[in-house]
Amino acid sequence: MTAASLKTPAELAELFAFYASAGVDEALEDAPVDRFAEARPRQAERAPAPVAPARESRAEQRAPEPGLNRMPERLAAAPGLDVSRVPDAPARPAAATVPDEGQIMLARQLAASASTLDELRQHMAAFDGCNLKFTAKNLVFADGNPSGDLMLVGEAPGRDEDLEGLPFVGRSGRLLDLMLAAIGLDRTSAYIANVIPWRPPGNRTPTPHETEICRPFIERQIELVNPKVLVNLGGPSAKTLLNTTEGILRLRGNWRVHTTASGTAIPAMPTLHPAYLLRTPAHKKLAWRDFLEVKAKLRGLA
Ligand code: URA
Numbered sequence: 001m002t003a004a005s006l007k008t009p010a011e012l013a014e015l016f017a018f019y020a021s022a023g024v025d026e027a028l029e030d031a032p033v034d035r036f037a038e039a040r041p042r043q044a045e046r047a048p049a050p051v052a053p054a055r056e057s058r059a060e061q062r063a064p065e066p067g068l069n070r071m072p073e074r075l076a077a078a079p080g081l082d083v084s085r086v087p088d089a090p091a092r093p094a095a096a097t098v099p100d101e102g103q104i105m106l107a108r109q110l111a112a113s114a115s116t117l118d119e120l121r122q123h124m125a126a127f128d129g130c131n132l133k134f135t136a137k138n139l140v141f142a143d144g145n146p147s148g149d150l151m152l153v154g155e156a157p158g159r160d161e162d163l164e165g166l167p168f169v170g171r172s173g174r175l176l177d178l179m180l181a182a183i184g185l186d187r188t189s190a191y192i193a194n195v196i197p198w199r200p201p202g203n204r205t206p207t208p209h210e211t212e213i214c215r216p217f218i219e220r221q222i223e224l225v226n227p228k229v230l231v232n233l234g235g236p237s238a239k240t241l242l243n244t245t246e247g248i249l250r251l252r253g254n255w256r257v258h259t260t261a262s263g264t265a266i267p268a269m270p271t272l273h274p275a276y277l278l279r280t281p282a283h284k285k286l287a288w289r290d291f292l293e294v295k296a297k298l299r300g301l302a
Pocket of ligand 1: 154158161166172173
């Protein structure tokens with residue numbers, strides 16, 4: 001059964017409901033489309049000697065090509081940004097792959113120049129250097145109270161988070177809320193963000209390069225919030241922010257330190273991601289132990 005073989009709106013609605021319940025949330029065409037062929041005449045007009053990349057993802061194809069090699073004008077005017085310190089990205093044909101080293105440097109510069117969370121959010125919203133932005137519906141910046149003592153950082157938004165523009169609002173978010181409630185906290189007393197602020201298409205794992213591009217933003221976000229305690233939800237958050245390659249089952253339950261760019265040492269507790277706990281409920285007891293550690297640490301620091 002395909003959408004084309006269905007006749008009535010009711011039949012189509014039934015099919016789409018089936019897709020949604022099966023987790024299918026990306027619409028792809030049956031036959032591959034050569035987007036390079038579509039782009040070729042336009043590139044030929046612009047660039048005398050275009051070099052086609054070996055492979056390009058759908059996300060990259062959708063990214064606005066001319067913005068890749070230079071800083072967007074609205075970013076050049078961003079408050080607090082010292083444009084002279086932003087290195088020029090190497091000149092390339094418009095269709096070259098994103099992200100690149102120049103965009104990592106730009107992300108670093110932008111993040112460092114933000115002196116408030118609002119400024120950081122503005123810089124991130126205007127930043128075009130991460131391909132994930134072009135398949136996501138919303139920037140998922142944060143939720144909760146930035147003046148709270150606790151900050152939790154997950155990996156990347158999923159479908160529900162992308163639609164709402166808020167972290168942890170789907171099934172794993174509901175479990176996270178229960179875990180917080182169990183230690184007497186909620187989103188009025190804790191602050192929640194992700195390493196990656198844009199949903200990877202189809203919830204795929206972010207690439208290491210995408211993570212490096214987004215890393216300066218989340219590091220600056222932590223620095224600006226300056227929580228008393230950080231919780232890393234899952235392996236990707238722990239590995240990125242605690243600079244380790246150890247697996248989460250080894251890391252969890254042991255205090256680590258996240259050191260900000262300005263040298264502040266923040267106690268960090270790596271724990272299991274709520275999505276993992278939904279799949280592996282037998283491990284909830286481990287996360288419970290970790291959250292009790294967090295509660296005790298917050299008490300001790302009060
Ligand atoms: N998983 C995450 O890591 N972050 C979210 O915001 C939602 C699910």
